Amino acid sequence: MKNKNPFENSDTNKRYYTYDCYLKRRFGKKCVKIALDGGFTCPNIDGKISSGGCIFCSEKGSGDHTPPCNIPLEDQFMQGKALVSSKWSDVFYIPYFQAHTNTYAPITVLKEKFDRAIELPDTVGLSISTRPDCLEDDVIEYLSELSEKTYLTVELGLQSANDKTLKLINRGHSYADFVNGYNKLKKKNINVCIHIINGLPGEEYHDMMHTASCVADLHPHALKIHLLYILKNTPLATMFMRGDFKALEREEYVKTVCDQLELLPKDIVIERLTGDGVKDDLIAPLWSTKKTIVTNEIDKELVKRGSFQGFLC
Template sequence: MMNRYYSFGEYLKEIFGKKVYKVNVDAGFTCPNRDGTLGTTGCIYCNNDSFRPSSCAPSKPLIDQIKNGIGYLKARYKAKAFLVYFQPYTNTYAPIDHLEKLYKEALSHPEVVGLAIGTRPDCVDDEKLELLQMLSKTHMIIVEYGMQSIYEKSLAYIMRGHDYSTFLKAVYNTHERGILVGAHIIVGIPTETREESLAMADEINLHPIKFLKIHQLQVVKDTLLAYIYERDPFPVFEYENYLDFIVDFIERLRQDIVIQRLFATSPEDILIAPKWNKTKQEILNDINRRFEERNARQGSKCSFDRNRAICC
């Protein structure tokens, strides 16, 4: 690990010997928490416009989204290899034939080296995992599960629609097939104390999770969370507090876990709170500076039980 934490870019360069960039696509999926299967409003915080790039739109054919994204990344970064990232909503929530068609279409581009698939842990089964296992024999396949929290009280508060045991079952079923596993978590949910949020690092250490995305809770327009916040504001992360929190969290995290994201960002026109008024690069620079100031490193305060842990 060259840096003070294990970044996704560093990991990909180790595997492929060059920089690999993600191409975001929207394949037109929905979610069981929106289509009436579990609910119709989605999770309490969910507004996909908060993270979907403008170039990523389901109105465009998948292959065109990929070609456009690759063209942009080549022109700007001289990129030569790419992961197609199925991002918005639940990207395994469809019949197996449809999934196979989409995934193989994405992998057909000669410069695509793999897929990253964002999904819910209650939307995979043996048939879908067998498909992904087959694809993983020739390409990098990462399944990114929305974990959000380990606490049932928090999962209920955000109206997630599944429990923590469902997440763990999906993680182990995926890992046992040799497929790389990622997790998304949200820190700063009002139901949790700071220490409870930090303790999620200790729990993650015990399981075969290779990649992690960390998001501070953001309140964005057109969500149930915005409705709650505007009527009864709850504490959100202040900027300096978050810098200290994220360093504390990463210090408790296993060294082999790859950090894909350290913070969330949303467009200013829909973000309600917290308002940090910082660019992505400024936030990243400040986090790196805080690591340096504290002489902190990933895993320096990791205290998990190595006899129970399953490292990837």
């Protein structure tokens, strides 16, 4: 059939291994993440590493779409569930600790929060976002135990494999530090979802492709590809308004993402292909608010090329 999708890890027209497809195959129906705020902070904020945070983070530490942390976890979850149920009636849920660094606390605190989360109704997994330098041995052991009880994914921020960029954006760790943290998790067979960002200050096309190549070599369970968006009241906003760098154009972003997908092994689950900030805080790029258009353009470009995830593997 002429228009048949050549990518086997797809149940739709998508030419990459979508998170939705993976979860439906694993659990038999749609699964939805519910973002939670556990009240954690970050060593890049509290002074252990730095006090400024990453230059792109708002005061919510990448948790701009999470409820306030002073609301009990159970209530946060039920609020999220109510929103989801207005769109989908029959789904499973995955609590997602998103804001700040969610392993940066005593092990007793982590156990209290995460053990409660996996007991929430209709849940089939747990996602925990953290830094590669916040994975102490006791935390790794606990996460290993959790992974035997539920579908656990640890979301690990890389952003770039370029040490010069990591220093510029004030990540407070190197690429070698990231690999060390990643390997600790993989040694215990814990699912890892790597986060990368396209369009970081000072980076050119070849830098973004280098990061994708490094991810391909690491071969994680999953990957999130984010677009760099500039939010008000961040150091990044100051740099942008000063003219230190330009935001990516949509066409440039689409091409880069498609090129990156071609490098990635077919079995890496693609959890995200773009990103969007809170509209009231967004400075640029304004096209980032149209996520569906962006993903549709990625789909069209892959069809135009006759390409798909892993095409160059």
